[in-house]
Each structure stands twice: as C-alpha cells, then as structure tokens.
Ligand code: CDP
C-alpha cells in the first residue's frame with residue numbers, strides 16, 4: 001500500500017507539472033545508470049494519452065506510467081549504436097516483412113496461426129512485435145503476453161536473446177519461468193515459459209485474467225501439454241473475447257489447426273532458406289566410395305557390443321546375415337524404386353544404427369577433406385549415440401585433431417554453459433562439428449551450419465495402450481522432420497544434406513509425427529482435467545485435435561483410481577486434490593504426502609526428488625562399472641535403488657557442510673549437478689507442501705523426521721503400488737536363477753544399473769519399482785525389494801472409507817502370483833486388521 005501510494009503521488013505530480021520525458025526517465029533506476037545524458041526526443045503526452053490518464057483508475061495509471069517508461073527506454077536503446085545494429089539485424093529477418101500483416105490479423109481475429117521456416121523469427125520477433133505495438137498504442141499498459149515453449153532450454157535461451165535484442169537485462173519487461181527457475185520481475189510484459197507452467201497457472205486462474213495474448217510455440221511438435229492447452233483455450237475463447245491466441249509452427253500442417261479453431265487465418269512467413277542439395281544413401285556410397293560389406297556392418301554395429309556377445313557365447317552369425325540381407329533388400333528396393341510387402345518389413349526392421357558410426361565417420365572425413373568451409377550438424381538418436389560417436393571421432397587422425405575439427409555435442413541434458421558453445425564461431429581453418437539430437441531440428445538455430453548429416457531416426461517415447469506400457473525406442477522420423485533437418489543446412493548459404501538412408505526409406509516415412517497425446521500414458525493429464533474441473537475426462541479428451549484412444553484414457557483413469565486419486569465415480573478425492581497441487585507426477589506426489597503423514601518426509605523428499613529428476617550416479621560410458629559399484633555400496637544390503645539415492649545425497653549433504661561436496665561427488669561417481677538439483681527440488685517440495693498446509697515452516701530441519709529404513713521402505717512401497725513385480729527363484733535349475741514377473745507383462749528384466757541386478761540376491765519376494773519401459777524387453781527402472789507384510793499393509797489404497805478396498809485389490813494380486821505362504825500370512829493379517837477396524 002505504501003509503495004502504491006508513493007507511485008500514485010508521482011503520477012499526480014507528473015500530470016500537474018507536465019514534466020519532460022527526461023524527468024520521467026530519471027525515476028527509473030535502470031536508466032539513471034545509463035551513460036547517455038542527452039535529452040530524449042519523445043513528445044510529451046498527446047491529447048489521447050491525457051484523456052486516457054484522466055479516465056483511468058489509480059491502478060491503470062501506474063501501469064500506463066510504466067508503459068511510457070518502457071517506450072522511452074526502447075527509443076533510447078534503438079538510437080544507440082548497438083541498438084541500431086540490433087535493429088538492423090532484426091529487420092533483416094523474414095518475419096519483419098510480415099510484421100504489419102501479422103499485427104493486423106491478430107487485432108482482427110481471436111486466433112491466428114503463423115507458420116514459417118525455422119530461424120525466420122517467429123519465436124524471437126513476433127512476441128516483440130506485439131509488445132511494441134501494444135506499448136505504442138494506448139492500451140499498451142495493460143498487455144501481458146505469455147509465450148509457451150515445449151522445452152526449458154528454449155524458454156531460457158529465447159528470453160535471454162529477446163532481452164538482449166531490447167537492450168535490457170533479463171527480468172525487466174522480458175522474463176522467463178520454467179519449473180524451479182525463473183526471473184522475478186513484477187513488470188514483465190512478455191513471459192517465456194514452459195507449457196506446464198501455464199497449465200499450472202490455470203489451476204488458480206481459470207480464465208487467465210490479466211493475460212492479453214497467449215502464444216503457443218512449436219505446435220508442430222504436438223506435445224501432449226500443447227494439445228491439452230489448445231482444448232482449454234478453445235473453451236475459454238468465448239468467455240474472454242479480448243484474449244488473443246497465436247499458434248506458431250515450423251512446418252506447414254496448419255490446416256489441422258485452422259479447422260480446429262474454425263476460421264482462424266494462417267499467415268505464412270516466407271523464409272530465405274538457400275537451396276540444399278540432397279544426398280541419399282545410394283548417392284553417398286557412390287560419391288565417397290564406401291562399401292557396405294557385411295564385415296563392415298558388423299564393425300559398425302559396435303566392436304564393444306560384439307565383444308560382449310562373444311564373451312557371453314552368443315552367436316553373431318544370424319545377426320550378420322540379417323543385417324546384410326536387409327541392407328541388400330533395401331538397396332535393391334532403392335534401385336527398382338518399388339516395395340513388396342517383404343521389402344516393407346525389412347525396411348521397418350532396417351536400422352541405420354547398424355550401418356552407423358563408421359559411415360558417419362566416413363562422411364565426415366569426406367566433408368572435412370573435400371568440401372568448402374562451413375559447420376556440420378549431425379542428427380543422432382540420443383545421448384548414447386552421441387557419446388559413442390564422439391569417442392570414435394576423437395581417435396580419428398583427422399577429426400580428432402583440434403586444429404582441424406572442433407567436436408561439440410548438443411543435448412538437452414547438457415549444462416547450459418556447454419550448450420552455449422555451439423553458437424560460437426570457430427577459428428579459421430577449424431571445422432565446427434555438432435552432434436545433436438532432434439532438439440536442433442526446430443528449437444535451436446545455429447547460424448553457420450552448411451552441412452547436415454541425418455541418421456533418420458529419433459528416440460521417441462511411444463505408448464502401448466493395449467499393454468499399458470511406455471516404450472522408448474529409436475523410431476523413424478517423419479518426412480516433415482527430415483525436411484526440417486535438411487533445412488538447417490541452408491541458413492546462410494546454399495548447403496548440403498546427407499541422409500544416411502536410401503531414398504525409398506524416405507518415401508515410406510509418414511508425413512508428420514504422431515501427436516504425443518496418442519503415444520504416452522495420460523495419468524497426469526487426466527488428473528489435471530479433474531483439478532481444473534473440466535468435466536468428464538473422456539469427454540474432454542475427445543475434444544482434442546486428434547483424440548487419444550479410449551483404451552489409453554481408461555487405463556489412466558483406472559490407474560488414478562488404484563492410486564486413490566479418483567473415486568469410483570471419477571471424482572477427485574481429497575488425496576487427488578492434494579496430489580494435483582504438487583509439482584510431480586501423481587504417484588510421487590502421493591509418496592510425498594505419505595512421507596509427511598508418516599513422519600519421514602526428509603528422506604522421502606530426497607527419494608522423490610531423485611526419481612523425478614534422474615539417477616544422480618554418473619551415466620558416463622567409460623566409468624559405468626565403477627559407478628555401479630559405488631551405487632551398490634550405498635545400497636548396502638538393502639536391495640534398494642531408492643535407498644542408494646538417499647544415502648548418496650545424505651553423504652553429500654554432510655560433505656558439503658565441510659565444503660568438500662565436489663570431492664565427495666568425484667569419489668563416489670555422482671553428478672554434483674544432479675545432486676544439487678535434488679537439493680533444490682527438496683526445498684521446492686517443502687514449499688509446496690507448506691503451501692497446501694501439510695507442514696509448517698519450523699519443520700524443515702532434517703533431524704525432526706524419522707530416518708528409519710523400514711519405515712522409508714514401507715512408504716516407497718505405498719507410493720509405488722501397483723508397480724509391483726514378483727521375485728521367484730527357480731530351484732530346479734542347477735545355477736540359482738530367478739524369474740521376475742509383473743501381472744501385466746509376464747517376464748521382465750531389471751535395468752543393468754540397478755543395485756538389484758541381476759536379482760539373484762534379493763531376500764524378499766517382491767520388488768516395487770518406479771518405472772517400466774519397453775526397450776527390447778520390458779525393463780524395470782529403480783526398484784526396492786519389499787517383504788510380504790510390508791506389501792500387505794502398505795500396498796494398495798490408503799483410503800479408510802472402504803476398509804476392504806486395498807485388501808480386495810491385493811487378493812487379485814495374490815491369486816495371480818499364487819504364493820501359498822503369502823496367502824496364509826494374508827488371511828492372518830486380514831483377520832487381525834478386521835478386528836482392529838472393528839475395535840476402532
Ligand atoms: O522461431 P524461429 O525458428 O522462426 O526463429 P527464432 O528463434 O526467432 O530466431 C530468429 C533468428 O534469431 C535466428 O535466425 C538466429 O539467428 C537468431 N537467434 C539468436 O541469435 N540467438 C538465439 N538464442 C535465438 C535466435
């Protein structure tokens with residue numbers, strides 16, 4: 001109140017004295033420190049502004065004043081030499097030519113779709129155009145623009161770039177917000193945030209009060225949260241007629257969206273991409289003289305992999321002939337340019353990774369030796385590939401020589417500082433080579449790329465609704481994505497693209513990628529629908545641009561019921577409501593709440609933080625074995641990945657008090673960055689739990705909470721249920737062997753880096769796990785062994801209303817696994833429990 005009155009005073013003085021713009025500016029600390037002393041050529045208030053001031057409320061006057069300051073600031077910046085240079089650059093971008101058309105369409109329509117090649121200026125320019133025009137206009141004071149990004153890294157780098165283009169520090173008129181991080185400016189006019197942040201805001205502010213423009217970027221990626229947001233926005237538009245929605249896409253699948261938002265106009269920004277020469281595998285083989293012999297392919301498949309197979313006595317022969325025949329078939333099909341059903345099958349099996357690394361190395365040598373200068377961008381499937389290729393290239397005499405080649409990686413898990421290196425220009429005579437995942441396809445633009453090498457696949461999370469199983473597999477990219485990759489070569493001059501697959505494979509690719517909503521589990525999304533009170537889950541999701549299968553929706557709803565977040569009629573339970581307010585997926589939210597209730601929140605926050613972030617043990621390839629040993633030591637005899645994470649973190653916390661956290665991490669094969677992330681998340685969880693009233697501020701000290709291993713194990717069990725796997729020993733076999741089974745998938749395997757691998761030492765008959773994913777087999781990640789009694793008492797629901805609820809559920813599990821001993825224990829415990837319940 002005090003501050004508001006002070007500002008109010010200033011405005012009154014401003015109106016009565018009609019001060020010069022210089023006086024207005026001198027109130028702004030940022031500009032006070034500016035070096036320029038000349039007076040600004042900004043006119044005093046015009047008639048229209050004066051009448052606006054007279055007719056505004058006190059609050060609006062404050063906003064108006066801020067808006068004017070913003071305008072003066074911009075004017076000063078644009079007149080400075082750096083500002084002019086920047087303005088020139090901005091005006092050279094293709095988007096600038098469409099500026100007026102874009103602004104006109106936005107003022108006349110509630111929804112506008114904007115398409116244009118990557119790098120044409122959609123993300124950095126369009127939000128600025130809107131901001132500038134609003135600030136120039138009389139209602140500028142009230143504008144608030146939100147631009148959503150599917151990835152954290154793009155929200156952060158783009159906001160930094162836009163602030164720099166406006167000559168301001170980040171956090172003034174331009175800010176960003178991603179989970180756990182963000183700028184705190186109250187005067188933000190333009191906010192870049194992840195889609196998740198906007199969805200969370202919708203919980204407390206269902207009509208997006210105060211937001212004038214929502215820009216949804218990169219909609220061509222069809223992320224599930226973006227699709228979700230589109231449904232919400234479509235419903236919201238009639239209630240907020242002044243709200244403007246702008247959808248931006250890199251590829252030209254705009255028809256789907258313009259028919260979804262009936263009548264929304266599409267504006268295409270014509271790019272200035274230079275022509276790109278395309279080479280497919282057959283051309284590359286001819287051009288470089290590379291021979292695809294079966295021996296070559298075996299080498300390419302990875303010496304390490306083969307060595308491992310030989311050691312285990314596995315046959316290589318079958319694999320060898322399979323690769324040979326499928327490549328041969330593929331090339332034959334390329335020759336004849338036709339497909340038989342047989343060729344189609346072999347195409348879908350044919351894996352470019354098996355031709356892989358040697359071919360990439362060969363193509364790179366060809367480029368470095370024979371081609372003109374220019375950076376090379378290589379699209380690989382994931383971190384594993386990138387690392388393997390980088391290692392291989394380092395030992396190449398030409399590519400491993402730092403005076404000739406600069407090898408860089410670009411991956412979303414890399415630290416930001418390292419990521420920034422990819423934008424720098426190398427010294428003369430040094431060839432910049434960037435190994436990237438599909439992140440460099442559209443969200444990051446590297447200007448000096450002239451050559452693109454495309455392996456044709458990307459790691460894609462798929463969801464198998466029938467088996468209720470997420471899979472992470474390298475999958476063929478779409479034609480649209482291949483086109484994007486190719487386009488990266490023609491940013492600054494004519495470029496060249498090497499597709500490491502035959503033309504016939506390209507011809508058989510699908511036009512666009514399957515939307516994520518059709519290929520991932522939907523639990524968090526369903527819970528979100530309920531907490532936003534958007535009605536029936538299946539009805540809401542049926543309004544998506546491409547609705548998910550009813551079976552996936554049903555699976556997600558069933559899961560939420562099992563966890564206890566929804567009741568039988570699909571209403572949000574109290575637990576569900578609390579869980580939806582926590583910034584983690586439903587089962588981890590439930591684990592946190594249980595931790596608070598059962599008095600072991602401190603250790604449980606660590607467990608949940610590491611599950612929701614990632615394994616803190618280093619994933620580096622060369623030190624894998626040592627890392628696994630270190631992890632096993634932390635687990636001691638407890639057979640729990642969760643407890644290993646917990647002890648690793650607690651050890652670091654002690655070491656950090658003596659300022660030796662870094663040494664501790666090096667000694668124990670831990671990533672200090674991840675551990676710090678866990679530490680940070682823990683505090684974030686505590687704040688969230690405090691906000692919902694489950695803890696209060698004087699409970700943050702870790703010594704207040706129990707660290708009893710049995711209790712922690714029980715809570716992990718309660719939170720993980722129904723992710724349950726039975727451990728059965730097979731006594732009839734000579735060697736002690738063990739079989740792991742889950743109810744839905746039958747036989748499953750443990751992840752290689754789990755402390756429980758290979759499961760032969762587990763003293764309990766059950767494992768609860770955090771995640772399962774189908775790679776080639778179904779693999780369980782992060783598991784903890786639990787006993788019968790823990791499972792009986794803590795597995796299942798914790799709802800008191802239906803005393804029998806969880807017992808019934810367990811009945812099903814027990815019948816399935818047919819464990820006679822357990823059944824006895826169960827009957828005994830059930831009687832005890834019944835008696836207890838009756839007494840109560
Ligand atoms: O969104 P779109 O792909 O259309 O392009 P953008 O991200 O707005 O980028 C426009 C131009 O700004 C690019 O061509 C880059 O040269 C430049 N840019 C940059 O220099 N640094 C960034 N962090 C982002 C963009």
Ligand code: MG
Nearest residue numbers: 122123442443
């Ligand atoms: Mg963009």
